Amino acid sequence: MNLVPVPPLSVLAEVMEQLPRGAFLTVKHKNRVNTMTIGWALAGVAWSRPVFTVLVRPTRHTYKLIEQTPDFTVSVPLKGTFAKELAYCGSHSGGSVDKFAECGLEALPVEGCLSPVVAIPGLHFACRTNLRAPMDPDRMDPALASIYPQKDYHTFYHGEIVGAWRAEA
Numbered sequence: 001m002n003l004v005p006v007p008p009l010s011v012l013a014e015v016m017e018q019l020p021r022g023a024f025l026t027v028k029h030k031n032r033v034n035t036m037t038i039g040w041a042l043a044g045v046a047w048s049r050p051v052f053t054v055l056v057r058p059t060r061h062t063y064k065l066i067e068q069t070p071d072f073t074v075s076v077p078l079k080g081t082f083a084k085e086l087a088y089c090g091s092h093s094g095g096s097v098d099k100f101a102e103c104g105l106e107a108l109p110v111e112g113c114l115s116p117v118v119a120i121p122g123l124h125f126a127c128r129t130n131l132r133a134p135m136d137p138d139r140m141d142p143a144l145a146s147i148y149p150q151k152d153y154h155t156f157y158h159g160e161i162v163g164a165w166r167a168e169a
């Protein structure tokens with residue numbers, strides 16, 4: 001698969017259009033790689049850096065991995081592709097299955113990042129975590145409380161974008 005570098009902030013409209021249908025958040029810890037579907041993310045500029053932020057609940061297997069690794073990647077399929085794989089990776093835990101094997105997905109190493117991307121056509125971001133920010137429910141708008149009946153508040157992982165690529169089919 002040919003990865004062509006892109007200016008990260010120039011492709012955000014495409015990312016945000018796809019996001020409600022899902023993207024892959026991939027983390028590698030030691031020799032274990034896992035990917036999960038995300039539907040919520042932020043992207044922009046902070047600390048004078050391009051930053052991609054993902055939200056992960058503590059109940060996810062991904063949470064255990066992302067807490068212990070310096071980086072993560074986000075792989076964004078385009079135009080509604082990979083719907084079956086996104087549904088699977090958004091409903092199965094990497095604690096009990098190898099989602100790459102089950103979905104026939106391939107992990108593709110990228111330079112400057114321990115976590116690989118998912119080898120699919122689309123947009124890919126390699127992110128070095130520069131802040132892990134757990135939500136403080138005491139400082140949350142109570143209007144959001146219904147999103148957290150189990151009180152499993154997300155942690156926000158702010159990752160400096162250290163690489164961004166477009167992969168063609």
Ligand SMILES: Cc1cc2nc3c(=O)[nH]c(=O)nc-3n(C[C@H](O)[C@H](O)[C@H](O)COP(=O)(O)O)c2cc1C
Nearest residue numbers: 036037038039040056057060061062090092093094
């Ligand atoms: C479309 C979609 C979007 C999702 N977005 C998120 C998200 O942004 N954050 C999150 O913690 N879980 C999200 N999930 C749920 C996780 O993908 C799901 O719990 C997954 O099985 C976790 O995998 P893991 O246990 O291997 O980490 C989403 C699921 C779907 C189907």
